Amino acid sequence: MHSLCVYCGSRTGADPAYLQAAVDLGRAIAARGMTLVYGGGSVGLMNATAGAALQAGARVVGVTTELLVRREVAHEGLSELHVVQTMHQRKKMMADYADAFVALPGGIGTLEELFEIWTWRQLGYHNKPVGLLNVQGYYDGLLDFLAQSHEQAFVSPQVLGLLVVDSDPERLLLRLAGAQPASEDPWWRMREAV
Numbered sequence: 001m002h003s004l005c006v007y008c009g010s011r012t013g014a015d016p017a018y019l020q021a022a023v024d025l026g027r028a029i030a031a032r033g034m035t036l037v038y039g040g041g042s043v044g045l046m047n048a049t050a051g052a053a054l055q056a057g058a059r060v061v062g063v064t065t066e067l068l069v070r071r072e073v074a075h076e077g078l079s080e081l082h083v084v085q086t087m088h089q090r091k092k093m094m095a096d097y098a099d100a101f102v103a104l105p106g107g108i109g110t111l112e113e114l115f116e117i118w119t120w121r122q123l124g125y126h127n128k129p130v131g132l133l134n135v136q137g138y139y140d141g142l143l144d145f146l147a148q149s150h151e152q153a154f155v156s157p158q159v160l161g162l163l164v165v166d167s168d169p170e171r172l173l174l175r176l177a178g179a180q181p182a183s184e185d186p187w188w189r190m191r192e193a194v
Contacts, residue, residue: 001129001177003035003061005098007113008045009106010073013138018105019048021135025104025169026052032173033058037097039090040064040082042075045104050075063093091116095126100176102131105138122159129179131164131172139165 006029012019022045029036036053039046040062050060059079068074069083084090095101095117103114118130132139143165149155164179166172 001032001034001099001173003037003097003099004029004173004176005037005094005101005117006046006049006104007039007101007106007110007117008049008104009110010041010044010046011107012044012048013105015136015138017136018045018138021133021169022048022104023052025049025102025133025173026054026058027056028169028173029053030056030058035059035061035079035097037061037063037094039094040075040078041068041073043073045106047075049104050078054078061097063090063097065090095120098128100129100131100179102133102172102176104133105135111142118163121162129164129176130162131166131176133169133172134165134167136167 006025008022026036026049030053036050036058038050041047041064053060054077061080062075062078063082063084064074065087066083066085074081082093084093091113101117103110114132120126121128121130146155146160150157150160164172164175166175
C-alpha cells in the first residue's frame, strides 16, 4: 500500500477530535512513507490532513476542478496538483492514483465519495481496501443504518465486510495494509448472499 486516497470534510466540524484525527492520519501516512491522494483543497479537514502529511515529509497529490480553483480553495503547496473539468474526472483520477481509500468525518460530498468507491469495490471495478475512520462515533448512525439495510436484505454481509471500520488512524492503516483482496469477482458471490 503505497498511496492512500482520503475523503474528508471541507469544514473542520464541531468536535476538535475531528481535526486532530485528520492531522494524525496525515502524519501516519508520512511515517509509513506513503503518498496522500486527496481532493486538493486548502480548507477544512482536507487542509489539515494535507498540511500534516506535507510537514511530516509525505508526497501529497491533490486533484481538484477548475470551478474549485476559481473559488480559491485549491491548495498551492502540494507535491502535485491536477486540475480537471468535472467531479467525475476528479474522482476517477483520485481512484487511479490510490492503493486504498479512507473516509474521515465529512458531509454529503465525503459520503458520496465513500459510497461510490465502496460500490465500485462491490462491483469489481477495483480490488482496493476501503476504510472508514469513525472518530468520536461520528459514523455510528450510518453504521446503524447499514446494519438495518442488512437486516432488511438490501446489503449482504460480504458487502458490509468490504468496509474496514476503526476509530484509530494508525490501527486503521494497519488493518487496510493487511486487507486481502478478493480472490474472485465479488459481485456474483455477493448478490447470491443478499
